[in-house]
Amino acid sequence: MTAHRRAGRRRLPFRLDGFGGWADQEPMWRAASPALITAATERALSRPAGNWFVLGATRAVTAGRPFGRTVAGQEVVAWRGSGGELLAGPGACPHLGAPLCDGRVRSGRLICHWHGMPIDGRPIAGWAPYPTYDDGVLAWVRLDVVGGETPLDRPVLPPRPSPARAIEAVTETTGVCEPQDVLANRLDPWHGGWLHPYSFAALSVVEAPASDGSGPDRFVVDVSYRLPGRAMVVPTRAVFTAPDRRTVVMRVQDGEGAGSVVETHAVPVGVDDRGRPLTSVVEAVIAVSDRPGFAVGRLLAPALRPLVRRTAARLWRDDLAYAQRRWQLRQRGRLPG
Ligand code: FES
Ligand SMILES: [Fe+2]
Numbered sequence: 001m002t003a004h005r006r007a008g009r010r011r012l013p014f015r016l017d018g019f020g021g022w023a024d025q026e027p028m029w030r031a032a033s034p035a036l037i038t039a040a041t042e043r044a045l046s047r048p049a050g051n052w053f054v055l056g057a058t059r060a061v062t063a064g065r066p067f068g069r070t071v072a073g074q075e076v077v078a079w080r081g082s083g084g085e086l087l088a089g090p091g092a093c094p095h096l097g098a099p100l101c102d103g104r105v106r107s108g109r110l111i112c113h114w115h116g117m118p119i120d121g122r123p124i125a126g127w128a129p130y131p132t133y134d135d136g137v138l139a140w141v142r143l144d145v146v147g148g149e150t151p152l153d154r155p156v157l158p159p160r161p162s163p164a165r166a167i168e169a170v171t172e173t174t175g176v177c178e179p180q181d182v183l184a185n186r187l188d189p190w191h192g193g194w195l196h197p198y199s200f201a202a203l204s205v206v207e208a209p210a211s212d213g214s215g216p217d218r219f220v221v222d223v224s225y226r227l228p229g230r231a232m233v234v235p236t237r238a239v240f241t242a243p244d245r246r247t248v249v250m251r252v253q254d255g256e257g258a259g260s261v262v263e264t265h266a267v268p269v270g271v272d273d274r275g276r277p278l279t280s281v282v283e284a285v286i287a288v289s290d291r292p293g294f295a296v297g298r299l300l301a302p303a304l305r306p307l308v309r310r311t312a313a314r315l316w317r318d319d320l321a322y323a324q325r326r327w328q329l330r331q332r333g334r335l336p337g
Pocket of ligand 2: 185191192195196315319
């Protein structure tokens with residue numbers, strides 16, 4: 001190919017969408033081996049996370065007010081100290097148990113709204129802080145009481161593009177399932193074109209882990225993302241890996257947005273009032289592009305963020321339904337594979 005033609009293709013990464021109807025796709029069920037998906041999920045579940053759990057988006061923990069979440073059955077409160085640092089600890093006030101997420105933050109101190117106990121992040125009256133980590137996209141907390149692992153100094157973080165040239169958005173949804181069901185959904189790349197025809201076309205899995213676990217533990221997938229209106233698609237090659245027991249990462253290796261990352265973090269919440277497990281899916285999209293318009297896009301990031309979130313939320317409605325179904329089948333002992 002001449003340099004001129006290469007440059008031409010570079011300016012026009014989108015192709016006309018001529019992939020036909022949903023039922024015309026290549027069936028994937030023979031390739032999507034239940035045993036292979038289960039084995040990949042079990043290998044992921046064996047990897048350490050060092051007791052670190054995602055609390056939420058970095059930008060969701062603001063200076064003005066406390067942020068509350070239940071993680072692995074533990075009520076957690078987080079807030080920003082006077083220097084903007086991430087602080088966190090048990091969410092019940094040590095005095096009479098008030099929900100600290102309903103307190104106020106003044107000059108970096110969390111003040112209980114029942115009787116005014118000020119908490120500055122240091123131990124007080126039996127309350128002690130949890131280790132935290134803010135990676136700039138996600139806020140993390142380390143819960144050694146429930147993690148059951150050897151603690152690590154910081155979360156297992158996959159490589160990400162530089163935030164200076166990226167647009168990031170974080171989506172959160174919760175479903176009735178366990179983290180392993182979310183991982184299993186994400187480690188089944190074959191479902192993309194069938195379950196999400198509004199987003200993906202021409203999907204082919206070009207590499208999957210060997211059934212005995214030898215070789216690279218990753219999935220390599222060629223897929224075209226449909227643009228809104230469905231007239232055009234963006235061809236990409238993506239690589240899926242599971243760096244720890246609660247995370248699956250998709251990295252765009254080739255094509256438009258190469259270097260972009262989608263991290264899916266499956267965070268156990270606790271149980272609902274029927275005793276069923278709840279899992280929160282926190283998905284961080286960190287998108288980059290060397291297209292000329294993207295710098296402008298980055299300046300518009302606050303406007304684009306809800307759009308990215310909406311797209312991810314639609315995917316996750318269907319993926320959560322998959323994960324929840326998998327949990328139900330496991331309960332009945334009827335999960336194939
Ligand atoms: S319950 Fe928090 S100060 Fe009394
Ligand atoms: Fe999916």
